Amino acid sequence: MTITVVGSIAYDAVETPFGVRERMLGGAATHFALAASVLHDVRLVGPVGDDFGDADLAVLQTRGSNIDDVERVAGGKTFFWKGKYGWDLNTRETLDTQLNVFEHFAPKLSQASRDCDVLFLANIQPGLQLQVREQCAQAQFVALDSMNLWIDIARDELLEIIGRVDCLMLNDEELRQLTGKPNLISAAHDILGWGPTVVVAKQGEYGSSLITKDDFFALPAYPLHEVIDPTGAGDTFAGGFVGFIASQIGGGVTTPVLRNAMAYGTAIASFNVEQFGTEGVVDVDVAAVRQRVDDLYAFAHFEPIDVALRA
């Protein structure tokens, strides 16, 4: 029983109001795997260059994640991304994206990675996501992330892969851009007509919303007094969300499982943003995550009181 994740394994250069990092381990698949491995077994798929350090390979293997399908491309350079955050950390500008080894990547999964129960197609070219989807034909739950870049330049392939997954996870402005609908609920319901049964709208510091045919559920982000670096928060959320679903897959992807998955995603993402890069999640343990899940439940819970209201 494993989760297979394919997506970027990267070096990131990041500037936030709290500091600068010129080159730190990042990437969508990296952040996802670190989070999901708190809850379930993970296999990573993706290329790195021969500039990728052994210490970083060791980080990818945190909590036993399997890296047999992480290919070190001789003479290649690891994917590179550079971004800068505004003073309230809500705005982010991408300053550079170098696909490098992803430009000529043709995913060939080992049988063990193909045999996954749960597949996460992290943000990467939709054409590559399609190739991986085809190789993992029997996965019981497949979730997909993407971004505005691919909506702009690879829309047809993106629509094709969306039609072949169970869950689409996007930022809310990307859901609006993808559907051309200004209303988020209406945009999500359009997507529920394209194939997925679950849509998750990621809303940064405001949390996230879950939309299915029969349910709507929203959770705020975990209330932290200090956020240092939001890079990878979306992928870390996805790791907690998908990791929890994978851990419960035997009982089916029910509404209570999805709602709890939202809480696990939110809790693990809160550890990610407290430190730069992968530093916040690498050492996290399940008890610390569980504590924040319990806190979220307490914050969100209320009893309707029976009071007289004006007629």
Ligand code: AMP
């Ligand atoms: P998030 O903050 O969750 O949106 O994820 C940020 C991570 O995504 C960084 O670690 C980057 O390395 C990675 N990333 C940024 N742009 C891309 C892209 N175009 N394709 C794949 N991964 C990317």
